[in-house]
Amino acid sequence: MLVNLNDVLLKARKEKYAVGLFNTIDTDMLEAAISAAEELLSPIIIGTAEVLLPYGELRLIAPSVIEAAKRACVPVAVHYDHGLTFERCMEALKLGFSSVMFDGSAGDYSKNITDTAEIVKIAHAFGATVEGEIGHVGEASAMDNDASDMYTKVSEAAEYLNATGVDALAVSIGTAHGAYKSKPKLDFNRLSEINDAVSVPLVLHGGSGLTDDDFRTSIKEGISKVNIFTDLCAAGTRAMKKGLESGLSYLDIRSLRVSEIKNEVMKKIRLFGSDGKA
Numbered sequence: 001m002l003v004n005l006n007d008v009l010l011k012a013r014k015e016k017y018a019v020g021l022f023n024t025i026d027t028d029m030l031e032a033a034i035s036a037a038e039e040l041l042s043p044i045i046i047g048t049a050e051v052l053l054p055y056g057e058l059r060l061i062a063p064s065v066i067e068a069a070k071r072a073c074v075p076v077a078v079h080y081d082h083g084l085t086f087e088r089c090m091e092a093l094k095l096g097f098s099s100v101m102f103d104g105s106a107g108d109y110s111k112n113i114t115d116t117a118e119i120v121k122i123a124h125a126f127g128a129t130v131e132g133e134i135g136h137v138g139e140a141s142a143m144d145n146d147a148s149d150m151y152t153k154v155s156e157a158a159e160y161l162n163a164t165g166v167d168a169l170a171v172s173i174g175t176a177h178g179a180y181k182s183k184p185k186l187d188f189n190r191l192s193e194i195n196d197a198v199s200v201p202l203v204l205h206g207g208s209g210l211t212d213d214d215f216r217t218s219i220k221e222g223i224s225k226v227n228i229f230t231d232l233c234a235a236g237t238r239a240m241k242k243g244l245e246s247g248l249s250y251l252d253i254r255s256l257r258v259s260e261i262k263n264e265v266m267k268k269i270r271l272f273g274s275d276g277k278a
């Protein structure tokens with residue numbers, strides 16, 4: 001069934017597990033993610049991100065994701081990840097996404113607040129939820145130096161939340177998007193302080209490549225949603241390589257890819273503790 005973020009995250013926050021957001025660029029990844037959630041009776045969040053649109057057009061991917069969510073026997077939130085512009089967020093809402101992220105975190109703090117608040121007002125009228133970001137989660141490829149000046153400040157998180165009314169908040173505590181060059185070190189004290197200061201579910205971006213312990217501690221200290229994409233691509237790439245080396249046909253390679261991505265999603269669902277929570 002199609003639900004929004006509040007339907008899956010408020011329970012997760014209370015019971016201290018996390019729900020995964022798995023970004024998909026095509027119906028193969030979509031099938032893999034939904035079937036993993038159904039098999040483990042887990043709520044799930046499926047999305048695509050604005051930076052992924054060159055690989056899967058929003059107006060083409062939206063109807064399949066929404067239809068798959070409606071058909072699923074588990075709760076599925078359909079989330080537009082890292083919306084960078086007002087127009088694209090509105091397009092996602094009009095196409096039926098039950099949730100959008102507006103990410104104004106790279107720009108000016110007060111503009112981030114004004115822009116996010118406007119999108120929250122409209123999204124809520126659609127019955128959709130909004131995730132915002134304060135502090136900034138950058139790209140792993142650019143993380144050579146200490147990025148702690150981009151970390152979420154506890155006081156700003158509370159202020160941002162009150163001023164915007166977002167339903168979930170992405171925090172910057174040391175993770176980054178993409179494949180890490182060296183092992184990230186997460187600021188769990190900061191996470192715990194933010195969790196004490198705000199009343200909405202917190203979101204961890206840049207989840208691919210963290211250790212199992214990193215995830216467990218993050219969830220214990222207040223993370224209720226984890227975004228995963230890079231690890232799914234890695235699983236798919238491994239499957240394609242294996243299929244080619246074994247001389248499999250195009251269709252058999254496709255099946256192998258879906259099944260390997262599904263396994264990766266199932267691994268994450270178990271690790272996040274959302275299995276059996278549908």
Ligand SMILES: [Zn+2]
Binds near residue numbers: 206
């Ligand atoms: Zn992200």
